[in-house]
Amino acid sequence: MTKTLDHLSRLENQSIFIIREAYSQFRNIAMLWSIGKDSTTLMWLVRKAFFGKVPFAVLHIDTGYKFKEIYDFRDTYAQQWGINLMVVKNDEAIAQGVCPKTGKFECCNQLKTEALKQTMDKYKFKALYLGIRRDEHGIRAKERVFSTRDEDFEWDYKNQSPELWDQYKTKATHEEHIRVHPLLGWTELDIWQYILRENIPIVSLYFAKQGRRYRSIGCETCCSPVASQADTVEKIVEELQTSTISERSGRAQDKESAYIMQKLRSLGYM
Amino acid sequence: MTNILSFVIVGHVDHGKSTLVGRLLYDTDSLSSDKIEEMRKRSTELGHDIEFAYLLDHLEEERVQGITIDTTQVFFKSKKRRYVIIDAPGHVEFVKNMVTGASQANTAILIIDAAQGVQEQTRRHAYILSLLGLRGVTVVINKMDLVGFDKCQFESIEKDITDFLNRIDVHVNVCIPIAAKTGDNVVSRSNEMNWYKGPTTMEALDAVEIDIRRDSATFIFPVQDVFKLDDERVILGTIESGSIRENEYVSVLPTLQKTKINKLKVFGREIAEASAGESIGVITQAPVFLDRGMVLVNDENDVVCSDTIQAHLFWMHPKSYALGDKVDIRIATQEVRCVIEMVVKKINSSTLELINAAEAEIKNLEVAQVKIKTKKAVMYKRFQDNQGVGRFVLVRDGSICAGGIII
Numbered sequence: 001m002t003k004t005l006d007h008l009s010r011l012e013n014q015s016i017f018i019i020r021e022a023y024s025q026f027r028n029i030a031m032l033w034s035i036g037k038d039s040t041t042l043m044w045l046v047r048k049a050f051f052g053k054v055p056f057a058v059l060h061i062d063t064g065y066k067f068k069e070i071y072d073f074r075d076t077y078a079q080q081w082g083i084n085l086m087v088v089k090n091d092e093a094i095a096q097g098v099c100p101k102t103g104k105f106e107c108c109n110q111l112k113t114e115a116l117k118q119t120m121d122k123y124k125f126k127a128l129y130l131g132i133r134r135d136e137h138g139i140r141a142k143e144r145v146f147s148t149r150d151e152d153f154e155w156d157y158k159n160q161s162p163e164l165w166d167q168y169k170t171k172a173t174h175e176e177h178i179r180v181h182p183l184l185g186w187t188e189l190d191i192w193q194y195i196l197r198e199n200i201p202i203v204s205l206y207f208a209k210q211g212r213r214y215r216s217i218g219c220e221t222c223c224s225p226v227a228s229q230a231d232t233v234e235k236i237v238e239e240l241q242t243s244t245i246s247e248r249s250g251r252a253q254d255k256e257s258a259y260i261m262q263k264l265r266s267l268g269y270m
Numbered sequence: 271m272t273n274i275l276s277f278v279i280v281g282h283v284d285h286g287k288s289t290l291v292g293r294l295l296y297d298t299d300s301l302s303s304d305k306i307e308e309m310r311k312r313s314t315e316l317g318h319d320i321e322f323a324y325l326l327d328h329l330e331e332e333r334v335q336g337i338t339i340d341t342t343q344v345f346f347k348s349k350k351r352r353y354v355i356i357d358a359p360g361h362v363e364f365v366k367n368m369v370t371g372a373s374q375a376n377t378a379i380l381i382i383d384a385a386q387g388v389q390e391q392t393r394r395h396a397y398i399l400s401l402l403g404l405r406g407v408t409v410v411i412n413k414m415d416l417v418g419f420d421k422c423q424f425e426s427i428e429k430d431i432t433d434f435l436n437r438i439d440v441h442v443n444v445c446i447p448i449a450a451k452t453g454d455n456v457v458s459r460s461n462e463m464n465w466y467k468g469p470t471t472m473e474a475l476d477a478v479e480i481d482i483r484r485d486s487a488t489f490i491f492p493v494q495d496v497f498k499l500d501d502e503r504v505i506l507g508t509i510e511s512g513s514i515r516e517n518e519y520v521s522v523l524p525t526l527q528k529t530k531i532n533k534l535k536v537f538g539r540e541i542a543e544a545s546a547g548e549s550i551g552v553i554t555q556a557p558v559f560l561d562r563g564m565v566l567v568n569d570e571n572d573v574v575c576s577d578t579i580q581a582h583l584f585w586m587h588p589k590s591y592a593l594g595d596k597v598d599i600r601i602a603t604q605e606v607r608c609v610i611e612m613v614v615k616k617i618n619s620s621t622l623e624l625i626n627a628a629e630a631e632i633k634n635l636e637v638a639q640v641k642i643k644t645k646k647a648v649m650y651k652r653f654q655d656n657q658g659v660g661r662f663v664l665v666r667d668g669s670i671c672a673g674g675i676i677i
Contacts, residue, residue, distance in 0.1 A: 049549070
């Protein structure tokens with residue numbers, strides 16, 4: 001008898017399909033792990049796709065401004081899950097003094113995008129898994145599941161290849177790399193319901209302390225917590241079902257001008 | 271909540287697709303307070319009144335030009351269930367983006383401007399929907415405010431579109447007069463059109479049943495990859511249809527070897543049975559050779575394995591297909607070289623006019639009925655019998671240039 005899968009199971013199975021599809025096409029693939037809830041969920045799905053293994057390098061882009069909780073979580077689970085972790089840093093820019101105070105756009109672009117670019121060049125990665133979702137930010141709603149970036153990392157969002165059903169653009173020319181987005185169709189609520197169902201470990205910053213919690217995490221300098229009493233996964237799920245504040249409202253880089261996120265992303269930002 | 275319906279909104283450029291999406295989100299209280307504020311602020315900055323389309327059109331070019339370039343997906347919920355709305359561009363230049371969006375949808379809304387009536391992209395989009403296998407659409411006649419909420423105007427367009435859709439075998443669920451800008455008959459009932467007694471757009475969507483796949487029960491498992499796990503070779507894939515239990519025998523296509531499923535694997539739990547939609551691993555009895563592109567089935571008589579395919583396809587690349595050109599065909603995880611050997615007929619996707627099939631090429635935006643010859647036998651079924659292995663894409667230089675269904 002064919003049974004009907006529930007919504008979370010359907011998302012899980014589709015994401016595993018996408019993860020395996022990318023790995024079958026690109027053995028020299030890597031994964032970006034920001035240690036946030038989405039990329040940690042992605043890590044969980046990767047481990048499911050490959051029966052507990054993570055058969056490729058995992059990159060953590062370290063700006064030096066991350067929360068202490070993030071570093072601790074990273075080191076604990078990288079070891080526990082047997083992850084081949086590569087910490088990626090743009091040392092040159094840091095030495096030149098690029099920091100949030102000198103301008104957020106430049107800081108994100110240099111310490112994240114440039115740092116990633118250097119690593120992709122050095123190790124010749126042809127593809128990269130990312131845990132972005134369509135419902136996070138308008139510009140991310142335009143993404144494909146398999147999305148091309150050119151040699152300068154630029155995203156030609158006006159001229160993307162078609163994607164039909166579960167058929168993707170799985171070949172990249174010498175100069176290009178492919179961004180693979182297995183969580184594109186998930187919502188923030190789906191993620192938390194899945195974390196609850198699977199009991200996935202998550203950085204403590206997401207849970208409310210003294211009436212505030214982080215809904216989206218990144219660099220300590222550019223994230224602000226939102227008012228919340230949700231100190232467990234159950235309460236976060238409940239909170240999201242009634243909230244009218246959007247997820248990235250605490251993220252500075254979305255705010256500075258109307259199209260800063262579009263500009264960052266067209267230059268290769270994640 | 272297991273119930274989520276994805277629908278695409280298609281139609282001619284400027285007939286109000288993005289505005290309808292904005293209105294649906296706004297009137298179902300699905301917008302966050304900071305999104306509404308952002309929309310107000312941006313609209314003022316660019317010197318417009320509040321435009322709902324700004325919610326969807328996130329690219330700078332889209333907002334400045336007031337058109338949708340690429341497809342957008344947004345989430346909302348009604349009292350009944352959750353929805354994913356796919357807003358597809360109406361401009362002919364961006365048809366491939368529209369196809370990308372529409373291929374992910376369970377159902378569709380076709381939107382038509384009440385003042386302009388049925389236009390080129392209205393027909394083309396409807397035709398593409400039929401090629402993607404969508405058989406029922408909800409039609410909304412928008413901007414009724416611009417025609418004084420006139421019943422005769424509505425009925426005349428309703429007749430035009432119904433006639434067209436009947437010709438391409440698409441069923442009209444319902445045809446609704448609306449004004450997306452003011453919200454008439456979107457979520458709330460209009461006070462201006464008391465002559466209309468049918469459902470509002472939201473009611474019509476809530477009434478759509480999610481198409482339950484009526485695929486045959488044959489177990490079909492396209493091999494995606496072979497993963498070495500310690501000393502085992504695990505065959506990876508997602509079950510396309512049917513189900514399988516441990517110790518059952520299967521055939522390998524196209525080689526026709528037989529093998530036994532020794533073990534089914536899912537990380538973190540033991541399973542003895544798996545069915546359609548599940549991404550699993552299987553361990554087969556040695557020593558068959560298995561690789562990506564092969565297909566495991568439990569009844570090889572229920573599927574076709576051949577080097578000839580009859581199909582309808584939609585060409586969506588500016589570079590035409592010249593008869594005899596070698597491209598790759600992909601059906602599930604199978605990928606082989608092929609040529610289009612014969613064009614049975616060619617149709618203009620907007621006017622439905624027959625185009626001279628003797629012409630030795632298939633151009634951008636043309637629909638063709640073709641005979642495809644593959645270099646090696648591939649496994650497939652007719653689309654009406656099995657969606658997953660009844661549809662295909664053609665790939666040239668790594669990019670998808672056509673999509674189609676097997677007839």
